[in-house]
Amino acid sequence: MERVGRSYGRGARSVHALRELDTTVYARSLTAVMGPSGSGKSTFLQCAAGLDRPTAGVVRLAGREISRMGERKLTRLRRERIGFVFQSFNLLPTLTAEQNVLLPLRLAGRRRDTAAARRMLARVGLEGRAQARPGELSGGQQQRVAIARALITDPAVVFADEPTGSLDQDTATEVLGLLREAVSAHGATVVVVTHDPAVAARADRVLRLADGRLVQDTAGATPVCA
Numbered sequence: 001m002e003r004v005g006r007s008y009g010r011g012a013r014s015v016h017a018l019r020e021l022d023t024t025v026y027a028r029s030l031t032a033v034m035g036p037s038g039s040g041k042s043t044f045l046q047c048a049a050g051l052d053r054p055t056a057g058v059v060r061l062a063g064r065e066i067s068r069m070g071e072r073k074l075t076r077l078r079r080e081r082i083g084f085v086f087q088s089f090n091l092l093p094t095l096t097a098e099q100n101v102l103l104p105l106r107l108a109g110r111r112r113d114t115a116a117a118r119r120m121l122a123r124v125g126l127e128g129r130a131q132a133r134p135g136e137l138s139g140g141q142q143q144r145v146a147i148a149r150a151l152i153t154d155p156a157v158v159f160a161d162e163p164t165g166s167l168d169q170d171t172a173t174e175v176l177g178l179l180r181e182a183v184s185a186h187g188a189t190v191v192v193v194t195h196d197p198a199v200a201a202r203a204d205r206v207l208r209l210a211d212g213r214l215v216q217d218t219a220g221a222t223p224v225c226a
């Protein structure tokens, strides 16, 4: 991201959610984004992920400028190259766990690889629950399905906005462990917005926002390999 700004409204009443933000997220690392409520974390994530458009500056993903990309191209890029995990899980309630995991492949017009979906569900500790619907799963299990769904396309980046925000501490630790493992064991790239210092402690790098600005950029407990 280069000098990225995002403001809402005009004139004296405008809100600057992001201001002149410059940063690069490194591949195969876990980056935590922290900061007080309203500091611009979700706005940062959405601009980085191509879900929102900055009002200034440039966003590049895997070498391509996405900040000015046409909507159709951008939608395709998001489907094929980006994974999302939300605080509220966002699973489709009428689909089984396996069907939810297969959804990104379906949307991208790719082969319905049920074996891959099963493997991914096993990886997140849900072997045997492939046929369960979200309503039959606990919050932690639903978030595991969401993580399996985010990883199934082998995306360039997984973006997660407070993925452990609705979970109790033990479940949150397990879910975070899955994201950590996706990076350490499978080479994924993960950016996670969090209020939880325990999450940040297991990140390779912590970006801190305040009032829409990047105010701190520190290496986490786990060093990033070059």
Ligand SMILES: Nc1ncnc2c1ncn2[C@@H]1O[C@H](COP(=O)(O)OP(=O)(O)OP(=O)(O)O)[C@@H](O)[C@H]1O
Binding pocket: 008, 015, 016, 017, 035, 036, 037, 038, 039, 040, 041, 042, 043, 044
């Ligand atoms: N659609 C919108 N219209 C107007 N202002 C907005 C809009 N979305 C966000 N903002 C403002 O932009 C600023 C940053 O919001 P953002 O949601 O990015 O914060 P956050 O750091 O994610 O906060 P939280 O920790 O509470 O989720 C806030 O002042 C917010 O009120």
Ligand SMILES: [Mg+2]
Binding pocket: 041, 042, 043
């Ligand atoms: Mg937010």
